[in-house]
Amino acid sequence: MSDRPIKVLIAKPGLDGHDRGAKVLARGLRDEGFEVVYTGIRQTPEMIVATAEQEDVDVVGLSILSGAHLTLLPRVTALLRERGMGDVLVTAGGIIPDADIAELQAAGVGEVFGPGTSIGEVAAYLRANVPPRAG
């Protein structure tokens, strides 16, 4: 099943309404051949996980600039595990201090992409790290 496009959910948890970065990433990943589900701003972790479940995505990409990442992101990974989706790759981007990255990764978040990351780097990371599908 290596031919199937990788399906990515780009979501913005929390209250900040700045979605320019998320939209640029969604567009860029589409141009890299990904199928990108975009849901808009102000998503709760529960909404994000329900969407991931219905869309059966390979990756959940969380864009967050509000500073609430240490609360919201571990909640998303915990809910995913709870719903049997622990194999879904979770990545984060936005404004996240380097000091918090270790804690996020301990909670199950994969790579954290800071400002200045190119679309190509994200795409390469996802292609290398999305687990293959069983069925």
Added chain:
Amino acid sequence: MSAPATGPNELMAAARAGDRRALGRLLTQVEDGTAPIAAALRDMPVEGQRAHLVGITGPPGAGKSSLVNALVAAIRADERPVAVLAVDPSSPITGGAILGDRVRMQQHARDTGVFIRSMASRGHSGGLAAATRDAATVLAHSGFDLVLIETVGAGQGEVAVAGIVDTTVVVEAPGMGDEIQALKAGMMELADVVVVSKADLPGADQAASALRAMLTVGAQHDRAMGDQPRPRRPEVLLASATEGTGITELLAAIDRRRPSAGGPIPGAGPRAVDTDTIELRPLTAEDDRVLYLIFRTALDDLGRRQGDPNGWPFDIADDAEWERWRPMFEHIRSTADLAWGAESDGRLVGYARSIRRGDDRELTEFFVVPEAQGRGVGARLLERAFPADAQHRSILASTDATALSRYLRLGLVPSATVHLFEGPPAADPAQLPADVVARPLADLPADARMDALAAIDAEILGMRRDVDHAWLGGQRPGWLLERAGAPVGYAYGGPRQGPVAVLDPSLLVGAVGLLEAEALRRGEERIVLWVSLAGSGDLVRYVLGRGYRIDPDPLYLLEDPPLIRADRYLVMSPPFHL
């Protein structure tokens, strides 16, 4: 975390049971078109209880997603579960896609009664992903009341969605199409409902008027065409998703077009059956559930043809109902002598089985799905599964005229007309004569029991059927009737009544009284008896005198040559007389 099921059949069962994770994974398999899912889809029933499939199409920017969002809210106001399948274009160059329809549907993101799935068109034209039809089929059988399929903004001519839904809604925005546009054939001809969206904007009324005028011209044209085939004429409505006007009316117009329960899925089924490609093959244990579905589908169709507008509907997802039938299907399978299925394009469309008991061959089942009927499939199945190689042949048949005429042409003749009587067991059931003793079959040693039962069967039915008695004995309570130490009859009770056989026809009423008493003890509210009208006058008067209802649709016991003494025998519930 439990190990998730990954096989399509397991996922389908879980999805039907409401597992959204399973449904999500199943739809991915459908999108990827994996071999196992293709096989599972082929075996999916073509009829049965399912959702109303509604296509929402129209040009880009017409407001489809906003309208779908408003419709979902209206459907949820009635607390009906709804699924949305939103198809977006894939980039023809990179194969990537942005699936953004959910942005307008976020208010439903946490409502467990709403399931939204985006699909990329993956290079398919016509506003539909190649897998959309299969995804719609899966969603239709996953417990939703409505499935809304929103297609890629399509132009005229890109109308493929109409072929796979029950109801097609075309969305037009004011100012986007003038009268000339409307006159073009294409989407409009396939629409059941045309919605002028954004009714709050200026020009909406004019757009609706132009569309209605176009349809009037069409109606005049129709009359001029006389009896020639003509396009349907859609209803034209105005709606505004932002103001919430016209949404209730739109939903009502959609609901009015709901297909009758158990109707086939357009496009997915009935799939055209090409009789040239039909191949017969022996059945296996893997086919049980599919055979059950063919059986129920054919019965539902028979109900319709017998004048019951609702047919005899069933829920294919009702596993409990299947579990009730399953022991019988397993018994028939394991005892069948000949079992053949007719396959078209890898999908079973009919089957026939017969059992051999000594000199008798009984046709236990013979069913062909409606869309494959009348094309010689049945004749080929009967040739294989019901050959004239036995001294005695028998069938317990419904009143279906096509099947009956087949059996009559084979030389079988009706030896009894059997009607179903059902009613509450009376508090004072009839008694057996004082010199007749009813002994529980379970109390008898196996050999003696079989010999006694076989002796009675030889007299009443002219055959021995140890395998059936062995199976019945494991399923149901039964009694051997003895007079002066000699077997004179038997009767099986339990959740269903019969078979009953008595050497002396005057014992039939008392044997039924025995089953009534047993049903009373078990707290059953009703019992069901299949009684031959001819020759069983005492029993018929007995049950009618106690307020039993007689079902108008009889079964015929057909035989060649006539042997069975139906005045001393009550058949078990169909499909076979056992």
